[in-house]
Amino acid sequence: MVGIGFRKDFAEEMLQSNIIQPAFIEVAPENWIGVGGFWKKQFRQALEQYPLYTHGLSLSVGSPDQLDFQFLKKIKDFLSQTNARLYSEHLSYAKCDNAHLYDLLPIPFTYDAVRHVAEKIRTVQEVLERKISIEIVSYYSPVAPEMTEIEFINSILSEVNCDLLLDVNNVYVNAFNHQYDSKNFIASLPMDRVSYIHMAGHHQVSESLVIDTHGEAIIDPVFDLFDFTMRRLKRDVPVLLERDFNIPVLEELHQEMTRLNEIKLDALKPMPYVPA
Amino acid sequence: MFLLKKTHHSQSALANYCRTGILEDIPGIKSENIGHYRRLVFNIVNDMLQSAFPLSHKLLKNRKWQSLTHEFFSTHACQSPQVWYMPKEFYQYLEQRRPEILTDYPVLLELLWFEWLEIEMFMMEDREIDYSNSGNVDCDVLVLNPELHFQHFEYPVHLKEAVKITAADKGAYFLCVHRVPESGEVIFTDLSAGFVRLLELLSDSPQTLPDLMTRLCTELQIDQTTEIKNRCLDFIQTAIESRLIIGFNKN
Structure with a gap:
């Protein structure tokens, strides 16, 4: 199934037309907690039509700061009230020294950070009473690394029993920016832990740097990497099309979602029996 | 609990750079790329404030506005995990700090509050109440x-x-x-x-x-x-x- 990030920019049009018919929608709880009035009505209408997946922005599991338990309780209530099927967060930090930064900063790939982040994910799962999916984020610079990115991610997955949100575009972006092979990277991940896939576009700002913008259409090499991922995965998982900026007409989003679905179906179709 | 001081320090240094523009020596970074973090973080903050306060932005013009938002973000530790709530912190910051710009623009604080009120009223949680649509204005409650x-x-x-x-x-x-x-x-x-x-x-x-x-x-x-x-x-x-x-x- 292929879903879409539910954006206020196109909420009304999406709900009142059949141009896109996602299998599910995804929201950031931060954008909807404590919201009433017009948007609450729109959101309720969307929940009547689509299953909900959620993707947090501010929990900051990679932060040196303590978890914000008051906020975590609000997330828990939100997930319960909306009957959310899944909650995911970023493997990054967005808060430090008691100040929110509202963006995703890279965690140092260090041994102590592995244990620190794993412990925080474990606590989040205990409070929420559910397994969460953790997303590999795009990054533009390593910070004080003691190991590689893949070692860091796999170490965390070994330490804590959470799921993995595999953002295929992020892997492409990171492979480009840090000059590694994206397919080797994906092949090195424990695919049995992948519970959710994100797909998005990006923007190349220089010969050596790509920024993960969610503001462009998905490019062919990222579709190819998605195909590779699905063939490695060998099973169906929900796939989300993210488009947060520079939002095109819904017909274009529909085309992207259709292509994702086709790639997935093709990758997962049973191999024809070939007699020996 | 498990985080070493040196890792914490690297994280603080990056976060502080994003807020203030002051870059300490952080081991292992790609110096040619690190500036993008500050740009991306500040864009989010400035876009949110500018879209919340279009009238105040117009009043101050871009240069003074940018200077004020930079000062706010580098000085104030934003507390809300919900970015749409951050403009209220901007208002509260100015109300408490009373920077000099309020002398030049005595109307600014009320203008910001006026703009925030519209957002807060539009976004706030529903307050349910029992009532009837029909009644007589001369005698009904x-x-x-x-x-x-x-x-x-x-x-x-x-x-x-x-x-x-x-x-x-x-x-x-x-x-x-x-x-x-x-x-x-x-x-x-x-x-x-x-x-x-x-x-x-x-x-x-x-x-x-x-x-x-x-x-x-x-x-x-x-x-x-x-x-x-x-x-x-x-x-x-x-x-x-x-x-x-x-x-x-x-x-």
């Missing part, structure tokens, strides 16, 4: 819209373009802001002090128009003349039409 806020300004930021407001405009301006339940639209209503008091009495408890007028006139020590009755009736009817008064008591 009136119910005030619970999604309502009374406001007093020294400058007419809700009536006049901010750049045209001068010291001569300084005075006492009363208004109320309410949200229309059906559409979510936010409406600002300019009010006389008398009608503010009338609505305040109604917000204390639902009551009939005759009871309201009696209380108001007693409090203000004025006679309940036909003219006052007619003006109150007109006001209440308009308030019902605009959904400032949401309806009538069910009982």
